[in-house]
Amino acid sequence: MATNNLTCALSGQCPILDPVVTPTGQICSKKLLLQKLTETNYMNPFTSDANAPLDESQLIEIQGGGSDANVIPPKPSTSNSIPSILNTLSSEYDALVLELYDTRKALEETRKELSVALYQNDAAIRVIARVVLERDLARRQLAEAVAKGGSGSGSADASANKRKREDSEEASASKKINVVEEDNDVQMEDGDESSIPKAHSAQLQEKWAELCKTRKAKTKAGSNYASLDTISKMESTAKKYHKTTNKGISSLSAPVFFSGDDEPVIVSSGTSDKQLIWYNATKHQIQKTVQLKKPILNSQCLSTYGDVSACVTSDYILHVYNGSSEESSTLVLDNEDEIVGVCVHPTCEHVFVSAGSGKVYVVHVEKTNELKTIGTLNGLDGDVKCTCMGLHPDGLILALGRSDGNISVWDLKTEKLASTFEGSSESNPSAQIITIAFSEKGYHVAASTEDGTVAIWDLRKQKNIARIASDDDDNTVFATALSFDPAGKYLAYGSSNSKVVVTAVKEWENKIVIDDRAKEKKGGQVTGLIWGVDAQSIMTSCESDKTVKFWGSS
Numbered sequence: 001m002a003t004n005n006l007t008c009a010l011s012g013q014c015p016i017l018d019p020v021v022t023p024t025g026q027i028c029s030k031k032l033l034l035q036k037l038t039e040t041n042y043m044n045p046f047t048s049d050a051n052a053p054l055d056e057s058q059l060i061e062i063q064g065g066g067s068d069a070n071v072i073p074p075k076p077s078t079s080n081s082i083p084s085i086l087n088t089l090s091s092e093y094d095a096l097v098l099e100l101y102d103t104r105k106a107l108e109e110t111r112k113e114l115s116v117a118l119y120q121n122d123a124a125i126r127v128i129a130r131v132v133l134e135r136d137l138a139r140r141q142l143a144e145a146v147a148k149g150g151s152g153s154g155s156a157d158a159s160a161n162k163r164k165r166e167d168s169e170e171a172s173a174s175k176k177i178n179v180v181e182e183d184n185d186v187q188m189e190d191g192d193e194s195s196i197p198k199a200h201s202a203q204l205q206e207k208w209a210e211l212c213k214t215r216k217a218k219t220k221a222g223s224n225y226a227s228l229d230t231i232s233k234m235e236s237t238a239k240k241y242h243k244t245t246n247k248g249i250s251s252l253s254a255p256v257f258f259s260g261d262d263e264p265v266i267v268s269s270g271t272s273d274k275q276l277i278w279y280n281a282t283k284h285q286i287q288k289t290v291q292l293k294k295p296i297l298n299s300q301c302l303s304t305y306g307d308v309s310a311c312v313t314s315d316y317i318l319h320v321y322n323g324s325s326e327e328s329s330t331l332v333l334d335n336e337d338e339i340v341g342v343c344v345h346p347t348c349e350h351v352f353v354s355a356g357s358g359k360v361y362v363v364h365v366e367k368t369n370e371l372k373t374i375g376t377l378n379g380l381d382g383d384v385k386c387t388c389m390g391l392h393p394d395g396l397i398l399a400l401g402r403s404d405g406n407i408s409v410w411d412l413k414t415e416k417l418a419s420t421f422e423g424s425s426e427s428n429p430s431a432q433i434i435t436i437a438f439s440e441k442g443y444h445v446a447a448s449t450e451d452g453t454v455a456i457w458d459l460r461k462q463k464n465i466a467r468i469a470s471d472d473d474d475n476t477v478f479a480t481a482l483s484f485d486p487a488g489k490y491l492a493y494g495s496s497n498s499k500v501v502v503t504a505v506k507e508w509e510n511k512i513v514i515d516d517r518a519k520e521k522k523g524g525q526v527t528g529l530i531w532g533v534d535a536q537s538i539m540t541s542c543e544s545d546k547t548v549k550f551w552g553s554s
Helices: 030-039 082-147 152-171 198-218 228-232
Strands: 019-021 027-029 178-182 185-189 235-239 249-253 264-269 275-280 285-291 302-305 308-312 317-322 329-332 339-344 350-355 359-365 371-378 386-391 397-402 407-411 416-421 433-438 444-449 453-458 463-469 479-484 490-495 499-504 507-516 526-531 537-542 548-552
Touching: 019 030, 027 030, 198 350, 228 499, 228 507, 249 302, 249 537, 275 308, 302 339, 308 339, 308 350, 317 350, 317 359, 329 371, 350 386, 397 433, 397 444, 407 444, 433 479, 444 479, 444 490, 453 490, 463 507, 479 526, 490 526, 490 537, 499 526, 499 537, 507 548
Parallel strands: 249 526, 339 386, 386 433
Antiparallel strands: 019 027, 178 185, 185 416, 235 548, 249 264, 264 275, 275 285, 302 308, 308 317, 317 329, 339 350, 350 359, 359 371, 386 397, 397 407, 407 416, 433 444, 444 453, 453 463, 479 490, 490 499, 499 507, 526 537, 537 548
């Protein structure tokens, strides 16, 4: 007899998981019957005789057809119709597919992490093997020198110097460029050859000539151009583009917007999620997202021009992205020389990378999308360090901020030092330069110092024309981001206390604050400032705020 065909005489339940038979022939659940007997003082509930006792020993258990398996209860009534069954199957299928997708995604991420770990492990093994080899060689040479009665330390030093020379010769793919001074005229030279190959130098000059012809028309402010009063009334909207684990935005970059057809903005997330996001500010759409293995080195190490974007990550690798491709061309840089700035040249085929030693690496993007260092300019000497870099919008003037408070301005056409701007800060002339920005009109260059001064220099007169305090109320605050508008009418600067201030060119003391996250007790230093078309909008980011703020007229 199959247990799943029995019906309980007490509850009417079918099937019964623990069926028993009473002396009077009723079949019911043993558990329910024992509960009923405790209520009736162990009297048979199936007879009218009040003196008919019944206890557990009188019950006969029924075996379930030789199988001890639990009986599967029937499906609920909601699954008894064909539509409800189809709905249940559809829900279960959707859940299964979603779980499969999540599993495959997690597997792919795990594979990438494993690949990176294996690569790093292999690199570490190679480095260790080389170090061990050099150590054994040094020990052997030392033992030989001691055996001959000579000075072991002198032999080891000679060997070490030889290895350094060999490593230096192998690492130098292009010829070294030294700064020499002749008749008070500093220039970048390499023997009888130009430090930048002639063919590439011709490309830079050709682009300069092309941009010079169109600069005046492009930077002319039309009737729709925003006034300072309009900018002061801008309202903000905040948007997030990255994972919730991200703590802030490390950098913003965008080409100058002269028309509203397309406004691409590059958003670099913080150290936690390590993303680069291409965002169309006109259509308010994310165009593509790239996951980096390491975060961007600093806010100055992200640059874009046209369809080309370049960045340097904390593992000292230069990444260059071209067009809509999510794959980058890469070049490993010298990790012993701190990288302080990256600029994409208007040719979109050259990238300038500046280092703390004063070297400026000129990198060419080959037609095969490979990166090649074609020149290394050395514009500083002595103990002075380079702290930042700026490139003129026409592409032939390079400005290097220095640790001694001066700015070296180089002419890339002649590869000579055109001028040195001294004393950006009046109160502390040796205050280190933090960041540099050129005006789109090409006449002015702005620089911020660590003592809180924003200095504006006139390139035509080669003199300082204004000095502004980053914060009138706090002299410990300094500007961390500078940006001129497309027409060169306004200068915006973001500070270390998260304020963003806009001032009018030639009316430098006429200032307005448009973004004051310091009142909200969040933000940290400003990492990005981008002007929109006709100065009708501004985008700002901070290192400790997850959002990018879009400022515009209501």
